Structure formats: C-alpha cells, structure tokens
Amino acid sequence: MAAELEQPDPDQPDEFARLPKGRHGLPPEFVAHNQRERLIAGFAEVVAKVGFNDVTITGITKEAAVSSRTFYKYFETKEDCFLAALDAVVDRLTEPVRSAWDAEDAWPLRLRAAIGTVVRFFTAEPALARLSTVEVLHAGPVVAERWEALISRLAPYLHGGLDEAWDAGPVAETMDRGILGGMLSLVTRRIIASGTGDLDALIPDLVQFALTPYVGVSEAARVAAVPA
Numbered sequence: 373m374a375a376e377l378e379q380p381d382p383d384q385p386d387e388f389a390r391l392p393k394g395r396h397g398l399p400p401e402f403v404a405h406n407q408r409e410r411l412i413a414g415f416a417e418v419v420a421k422v423g424f425n426d427v428t429i430t431g432i433t434k435e436a437a438v439s440s441r442t443f444y445k446y447f448e449t450k451e452d453c454f455l456a457a458l459d460a461v462v463d464r465l466t467e468p469v470r471s472a473w474d475a476e477d478a479w480p481l482r483l484r485a486a487i488g489t490v491v492r493f494f495t496a497e498p499a500l501a502r503l504s505t506v507e508v509l510h511a512g513p514v515v516a517e518r519w520e521a522l523i524s525r526l527a528p529y530l531h532g533g534l535d536e537a538w539d540a541g542p543v544a545e546t547m548d549r550g551i552l553g554g555m556l557s558l559v560t561r562r563i564i565a566s567g568t569g570d571l572d573a574l575i576p577d578l579v580q581f582a583l584t585p586y587v588g589v590s591e592a593a594r595v596a597a598v599p600a
Contacts (some may be wrong), residue, residue, distance in 0.1 A: 380570045408446045410436040412460050415453045420499040424454070424507045454503075454515050461504050462522050465493055474528065480587060480595045485556070486529055491575050494559065498568040505560040523552055530582070551582050 414436030419569050427450055433443050447453045472485040494501035508519045530548040555578050562574050576596040583592035 386591045405416070407436075407438055407442055408456075409460075410438060411443060411446060411453060412457045415450070416457055416499040418501050419507050420453075422500045424450075451512065451514055454507075454511055455518050457503055458508075458515070458519055458522060461500050462525070465490060468493065469529075473523075480583055480591070481598075483529060483582060484595055484598065487578050487582065488575050491559070491571055491578065495568050495571045501559075501568045501571070502563055504564050505556065509560070523556065524549065526552055530586075547585055551585065555582060 373544055411432060413434045414434075415427070418431045418435050422431070429440055429450060432450065432453065433440050436443075443453075447456065469489050471485050472489040473482045476485050477483040494504070504519070508515060527548040530551060558574065558578060559571070559579065562571060580592045580596035583595055586592075587595075
C-alpha cells in the first residue's frame, strides 16, 4: 500500500508561496529558503519551456517572482542554479527511494521498487525530469560532471546484484555505471519523444534492462512483469 502523503500544516507558511509585501514577520531563515527554492523551481520551469541555452536570468526571476538582485544573492550564474536544481532533485528522491528499497526483502524486488519510485517522481515532476535528463546534455561540462557524480551515488543499489548473479556469470562492479547510464539514456529518449506522460510504461523495460546482467534474462523478465 502506498504511503499516505503527509498533509501540510495550515499554521506553517508555504515554502514556495510568494512572500507578502512589506513587513511580514517571517523568520529570515524562512525568507532565504523560500526565495532560493522559488528560484530553483522557476529555473526548472523556464528550462522546460525554452531549453537551457535560451534561459535568461530575467526569465528565471520573472517565473520565481523575485528580483534579479535576489537571484545574485544566491547564485552567480544560471549554471550555479542548475547545479542547485540537480542537488534538489537528488535530495527529494533520496528518502522515497530508500523507503521503497527497504520495503522489499529480495534484491531484485528492491531494485524494481527503487526504479519505479524514480520514474513516478519524474512523471509527477515533468520540469525536473527534463532538467535531469534532456537539458543536462546541453548545459556544459560543469553541470555534466556534477550530474555524473550524483548518478554514481545510485551505484550501491546495484552492488547487491553481484551476489545474485548466476546465469550471466561474473559481473564486474564497473558494469554498475554502464547500467545506470543505459537506464538514463532510455528515460531521456522517452522524454524527448513524448514527454513524461507515459513514462510509467517504461518501468518494466528499465527493470529488465537493469536486472538481466545480474540474474539472467528469464528471471529479469519475471521480476519486470510484477507491478512495481
């Protein structure tokens, strides 16, 4: 059963809402967090609309409803904002992926649950999905290097497969990176072709692709057929 979403506390201010004009009595820490989060969210939305190469600081601040001066308070360039957005994606995925993983006992089922969690997140967040896949390809080496480092943090989820492998024979740990890259490529091509609306349909293919080198074709197909 899916976990029930936590309902927002009506007594707490919305971290993404525009701040009231004039004196509002909100803590400085909340104001800073609110402005930075709105800039990141605004950046993702603008990138999804026009692509990274055509993003401007003015476009980002207009979407976030803040001033250019506020932008430069938190970021020096739009590349810096991109890096912060990628970190935010990973931060938002970390706990749901861990929870989905821990809810299963067998490693293949754990991996299936983790993949399903990531894909459903991307389906629900099309701007962040495009940012994390398509636009990374156009943002230059600094952004690409950061994303590569963040993606590599997922490799330990595949390490359990080294103990599971039988039909495929010995599997080197270096294959983990290749499998992650392959899955990301599949997701990227689907988003380019048709957006995120039908991304959930890709889950069985991703599960089978990830599992086959470790557990063999037949077992990978069996696990992929189980609803994630």
